[in-house]
Amino acid sequence: MRAVDLFAGAGGFTVAAELAGAQVVWAANHWPEAVRTHEANHPETQHVCQDLRQADWTAVPAHDLLLASPACQGHSPARGKERPHHDATRATAFAIIDALDCHMPKAALIENVPAMMNWRLFNAWCGALNDLGYAVAPHVVDAADHGVPQHRERLMIVATRSKHPLQLHFDPKPHVPASSFIRFDQGDWTPVDRxxxxxxxxxxxxxGRKSYGERFLMPYYGSGSGKTGRSLARPIGTITTRDRWAVVDGGRMRMLSKDENRAAMSFPTDYRLPAQHKLAVHMLGNAVPPLMAQDFIAAVAARI
Structure with a gap:
């Protein structure tokens, strides 16, 4: 099965496709640094650095499956109040309509935040998919139920050229705890009481000490698990585009390393990231967790 990856970012969808046995023949993103990272990990894929609202879709190779993760910033409640540029980011989803109209692949998988369904143009956007002959099935899932060591609720939209929407059902996998990727012998530790x-x-x-003892996680900026900390025996909370989670070990603490962020997102341990920590974390926070997406791609591939 041949696939293309729109808004490819760090490459989570592409990793997932390869794990599911698909070949990603083309990937695109508007951010040069993301394209360089994707190309370093997937050199056999054709890459384009472009605003996809201006893409020439006739130049894209033929494919069976379209993968896309359009900008979520305009939908996400984490971004706070409505801002003028949010309309522009939400509009990136219409590039998917243009791509599908040109190539009409058998299926598409679109990832975003669940709040996308509150977008005032969401029904119109789905209607455009319907007009192209695609049945649309939204799924709201937690990445932790797919073996990702992170609670991350996402919207996965399955669009298929079929009479009826393809509703997928997955048995939840055992949750993988944060302790699976925290390395207490590594990192830049500082005294708690500095x-x-x-x-x-x-x-x-x-x-956190009162609830979990000497070792635990906590949101450094007070969001997520609030003021109580978080047990290492459960998946971590959502990885975001900026440093968020701190590890506490007795009298010392530090932020997660980029390697730990990569593991929390379920990327392979040898997956290349930018050398700059801030840049790597930003890419990972925007990425699609590969293990979650792999389940969807494999399920769709088995039915188209």
């Missing part, structure tokens, strides 16, 4: 540490941080550390 001068200048914010009182709110110290409060979260104290509460």
């Amino acid at each position: 001068p200048g540490r914010a009182p709110s941080t110290l409060e979260r550390v104290l509460n």
Whole structure:
């Protein structure tokens, strides 16, 4: 099965496709750094760096499956109040309509945040898919149920050239704990009680110790698990585009390393990332978890 990856980013969908036995023949993104990262890991794929709203879809190779993860920033509640540029980011989803209209592959998988379904043009967007002959089946899933060591709720839209929507059902896999990827012998540790540490941080550390002992996770900026910390025996919370999670080990603490962020997203351990920590974390926070997407791609491939 041949696939293309739109808004490919770091390459989570492409990794998933390869794990599922598909060949990704073309991948595109507007961000040069993301394209370089994707190309370093998938040199056999044809790459394009372009705003996909201006793409020439006739130049894209023939394919059976379209994979796409359009911008989610305009939908995500984490972005706060509505801003003028959100309309532009949401509009990237219409590039998918143009791509499908040109090639009419058997199926498409589109990933986004569940809040995409609240978009005022969501029904019109789905209607355009229907007009092209695609039946649309939205699925809201937690990546942790697919073997990803992270609770990450996402919308996976399955569009197939079929009479009826393809509703997929998966038996939840055992949850993989955060302890599977935390490395206490690595990283840049600092004393919890160092001068200048914010009182709110110290409060979260104290509460975490009361609940989980000497070793636990906590949101460094107070979101997610609030002021209580988070057990290492459960999946971590959502990985975002900026450093969010801190590891506490007795009297020392540090932020997650980029390698730990990569593992939390279920990328292979040898997957190449940018050398700059901030850049790598940003890409990973925007990525599709490969193990979650692999289940969907394999299920769709078996039915088309």
